[in-house]
Amino acid sequence: MRIKKHSTLLMLAVLLVATLATARCGAPATQAPEPTKTVVEPTKAPEPTKVAEPTKEMVEEPTDELAKLLEEATAYAAGAEGDVTVTYMSSGTYDKAAEDLAAEVMPKGLNVTVDALPWAVLAQTHTSDLISGAGQYDVTSIAGYDNAEVFEFFEPLDAYIQRDNWGQGMLEGLMYEPTGRTPFFHGKQIGIPYAFDAYGVLYRTDLLEQAGVEPEFETWVDLVEACEKLQESLDGTGIYPWVFSYGSVEQITNIFFGEYQGTYISKEGKYVLETDEAVRTFKVLKDMLPYGPPDQMALNIDEMVSIFLDGRAAMMACWPSFARAAADDPTKSEIAGKWAQMPFPGKGFVNLAQWNLSIPKTTQDKELAWSWIKAYTSEANSRYMLDKYGIGSVYESVYSDPDVIESHGHDLPVAAENLKRGHVFPLSMEALDFLARTLIEYLTGTTDAEAAVAKVNQQWATFPVVDARLELAEDAGLVEK
Amino acid sequence: MINAPHSGGRAPLRAAAASRWTNLKHAIGEKGWLIALLMPSLVILLLGQAYPLLLSIYLSLVDFSVAKGPTPGGFVGAANYAAALDDAVFVSSVKITLTIALVATISELMAGLLVAYLLAGERWWHRLSRTILLMPAMIAPVAVGTMWRMMLNSEAGIVSVGLRALSVTPPNWFGEANSAMAGVIGVAVWEQTPFVMLIYAAAISSLPTAPILAAQVDGASRWQIARYIVLPLLFPATMIVLMFTVVDSLMLLDVIYTTTIGGPGFATHSMTLWIYFQGLRYFNVSYAAAMSWMLTALAGITAVCLIWVRSRWLSANL
Numbered sequence: 001m002r003i004k005k006h007s008t009l010l011m012l013a014v015l016l017v018a019t020l021a022t023a024r025c026g027a028p029a030t031q032a033p034e035p036t037k038t039v040v041e042p043t044k045a046p047e048p049t050k051v052a053e054p055t056k057e058m059v060e061e062p063t064d065e066l067a068k069l070l071e072e073a074t075a076y077a078a079g080a081e082g083d084v085t086v087t088y089m090s091s092g093t094y095d096k097a098a099e100d101l102a103a104e105v106m107p108k109g110l111n112v113t114v115d116a117l118p119w120a121v122l123a124q125t126h127t128s129d130l131i132s133g134a135g136q137y138d139v140t141s142i143a144g145y146d147n148a149e150v151f152e153f154f155e156p157l158d159a160y161i162q163r164d165n166w167g168q169g170m171l172e173g174l175m176y177e178p179t180g181r182t183p184f185f186h187g188k189q190i191g192i193p194y195a196f197d198a199y200g201v202l203y204r205t206d207l208l209e210q211a212g213v214e215p216e217f218e219t220w221v222d223l224v225e226a227c228e229k230l231q232e233s234l235d236g237t238g239i240y241p242w243v244f245s246y247g248s249v250e251q252i253t254n255i256f257f258g259e260y261q262g263t264y265i266s267k268e269g270k271y272v273l274e275t276d277e278a279v280r281t282f283k284v285l286k287d288m289l290p291y292g293p294p295d296q297m298a299l300n301i302d303e304m305v306s307i308f309l310d311g312r313a314a315m316m317a318c319w320p321s322f323a324r325a326a327a328d329d330p331t332k333s334e335i336a337g338k339w340a341q342m343p344f345p346g347k348g349f350v351n352l353a354q355w356n357l358s359i360p361k362t363t364q365d366k367e368l369a370w371s372w373i374k375a376y377t378s379e380a381n382s383r384y385m386l387d388k389y390g391i392g393s394v395y396e397s398v399y400s401d402p403d404v405i406e407s408h409g410h411d412l413p414v415a416a417e418n419l420k421r422g423h424v425f426p427l428s429m430e431a432l433d434f435l436a437r438t439l440i441e442y443l444t445g446t447t448d449a450e451a452a453v454a455k456v457n458q459q460w461a462t463f464p465v466v467d468a469r470l471e472l473a474e475d476a477g478l479v480e481k
Numbered sequence: 482m483i484n485a486p487h488s489g490g491r492a493p494l495r496a497a498a499a500s501r502w503t504n505l506k507h508a509i510g511e512k513g514w515l516i517a518l519l520m521p522s523l524v525i526l527l528l529g530q531a532y533p534l535l536l537s538i539y540l541s542l543v544d545f546s547v548a549k550g551p552t553p554g555g556f557v558g559a560a561n562y563a564a565a566l567d568d569a570v571f572v573s574s575v576k577i578t579l580t581i582a583l584v585a586t587i588s589e590l591m592a593g594l595l596v597a598y599l600l601a602g603e604r605w606w607h608r609l610s611r612t613i614l615l616m617p618a619m620i621a622p623v624a625v626g627t628m629w630r631m632m633l634n635s636e637a638g639i640v641s642v643g644l645r646a647l648s649v650t651p652p653n654w655f656g657e658a659n660s661a662m663a664g665v666i667g668v669a670v671w672e673q674t675p676f677v678m679l680i681y682a683a684a685i686s687s688l689p690t691a692p693i694l695a696a697q698v699d700g701a702s703r704w705q706i707a708r709y710i711v712l713p714l715l716f717p718a719t720m721i722v723l724m725f726t727v728v729d730s731l732m733l734l735d736v737i738y739t740t741t742i743g744g745p746g747f748a749t750h751s752m753t754l755w756i757y758f759q760g761l762r763y764f765n766v767s768y769a770a771a772m773s774w775m776l777t778a779l780a781g782i783t784a785v786c787l788i789w790v791r792s793r794w795l796s797a798n799l
Binding site: 124127130131149150153246247249293294295296297298299303428429430433437438440441444446455459463464466 | 546547548549551569570634635636653654655656657658661742743744745746747748758761762763764765
């Protein structure tokens with residue numbers, strides 16, 4: 001019966017965490033020497049070019065090209081022999097790319113076990129593993145500051161980075177400085193970026209052109225006005241001006257982050273929203289509701305993307321990597337060649353899904369782990385992941401490659417620009433969930449904007465802000481002055 | 482003959498051993514002997530259940546949240562329990578949980594009894610129907626939730642398409658607070674009714690035939706027989722079913738997680754979901770432990786009340 005399945009299991013799970021935590025072996029690894037900081041000369045991102053009509057060849061590189069890239073990436077793990085267990089989000093992209101590379105390095109002596117976990121349990125799995133000292137994973141994939149509570153359990157990577165001069169050529173602001181993109185703890189870099197996704201708005205080029213709408217909005221208020229124009233233009237077509245996955249609870253905060261121009265943490269170090277600005281933002285978000293499908297409040301990400309790919313919506317806000325590869329594939333999409341990404345609207349910040357590889361302090365052979373990190377985060381593998389899985393590359397050179405500009409010019413250069421305006425959010429999962437759910441309550445008419453913001457602030461005052469997130473918020477100017 | 486000396490040598494040994502055995506049994510006594518036999522099981526139970534449960538009580542009385550530190554903090558008494566009572570989401574989750582438990586239990590009882598009564602019999606189609614209707618209980622609850630989420634999709638779900646074919650506008654199932662609650666309860670009822678039907682089917686098949694035949698001879702209608710004979714005779718089974726379904730509904734998590742994840746907003750945030758989020762998503766371990774005990778207390782009190790009602794009924798009627 002479920003009584004056994006849930007009640008007992010839940011309590012036992014909680015207990016297990018605590019038991020392991022009390023018994024954790026906390027022998028910290030030797031601190032790496034303080035490295036000198038290296039600054040990458042910023043290069044200008046290429047201007048977006050005209051949308052190219054996709055062909056089969058653009059979508060899939062010839063196999064020998066991909067094999068060559070994998071071979072090049074494998075060279076970074078040369079001489080590394082032993083077993084490494086790594087985690088990735090189970091997405092059919094990052095994890096599959098890791099499996100491809102793992103198959104390539106295995107004959108050379110590096111046995112990599114790829115443990116792909118759903119996003120919903122990835123962070124909690126890491127947390128349990130780290131605080132218990134179980135040491136199940138040698139390399140972990142961490143998304144932004146999702147694991148900020150346990151950043152102290154990760155090995156500082158500055159010495160490795162300096163020794164191997166790693167990260168040269170990556171996008172401006174990704175490495176070396178705590179800019180809210182790559183994870184830092186007390187000034188030390190603890191992750192190497194391998195992929196990023198800047199939250200974006202994808203649109204139908206033909207429909208916006210037909211409606212006379214310029215795909216560049218300073219704020220979300222402007223986007224709402226464009227929806228009105230699109231509504232008139234699309235009348236009777238069955239196409240919605242806008243689609244969004246309100247049913248995937250935390251997604252709505254990505255739009256909030258873009259429009260809201262206030263701070264998130266008070267001088268006293270407590271989470272708090274600036275009331276007037278937050279109320280204004282809540283109301284703007286509600287103004288968008290009339291332009292989406294009637295069941296939008298229940299839509300999850302997959303359902304939303306499906307509506308956009310079927311050609312039933314003119315604009316969609318999403319993580320572009322969830323739609324990019326399919327949207328360009330004529331066999332999976334009705335809109336291939338008819339879509340593009342616009343600069344993310346709003347004067348707030350663009351939220352980043354910034355994926356990094358880190359080494360827990362419990363890892364026995366850190367050099368072996370570092371070998372895998374180098375192979376996976378190398379420029380060659382980054383290009384492989386883009387070409388095969390549509391994963392946004394972290395290397396600047398990719399965006400000036402004529403082939404990429406031709407095949408992804410409608411999308412990736414804008415994504416790279418959005419990245420420069422973005423960083424990860426400074427909220428704990430608890431604070432994020434509470435904001436998202438209260439916002440949804442307001443959008444579904446359960447409460448009014450003023451009461452909703454007051455409710456958020458009241459609850460937020462009880463949530464602790466950990467050091468790593470406070471440092472992030474200070475660097476990003478999100479702390480009350 | 483060859484073995485005789487040996488056999489002769491063993492006999493006194495056996496007798497001595499038997500004597501020592503008898504003396505030992507006598508010394509320990511029957512009660513002590515029973516305890517000795519039960520000891521291995523008791524030790525396993527103690528280690529497997531009592532220790533974690535006691536540890537969770539301890540955790541609920543200290544301050545342990547990963548955001549504050551990776552090890553348990555100091556003793557805070559009942560602060561975590563008091564915090565739960567001050568937590569608007571928790572209070573709301575109690576109401577939501579009780580609503581789900583009440584509505585789902587009543588629906589499951591009525592539907593299960595009705596189906597079991599209608600399908601009572603041993604003809605092949607009775608057995609086949611019962612087997613088919615048992616299938617929802619054999620599907621993993623997570624799969625049930627996912628399946629129903631797809632079927633209730635307002636645009637393309639088979640239920641919505643069917644309703645549109647009948648010129649009925651389908652509700653926005655999981656997009657509005659009330660319909661989301663209805664959806665969650667509906668899915669839970671669909672999943673749990675076969676279990677209720679199974680218990681009732683077994684109870685109905687074992688009912689004494691004499692009172693029913695006597696009522697038929699006296700000219701009682703089918704409804705009168707059901708109302709005045711079958712239902713009272715099924716009361717003990719009803720109490721057992723009630724205990725299982727109430728507790729099961731109080732613990733509902735998988736269906737909620739796979740259909741609404743507690744949304745929209747906090748509209749379907751049950752106690753179990755809030756405990757799950759607090760314990761395994763936010764790592765507020767002590768707070769989650771305290772709320773788990775409050776949920777366990779709620780389930781325990783409900784079960785005790787039902788047992789009391791059942792024993793009162795049995796003593797009054799037997």
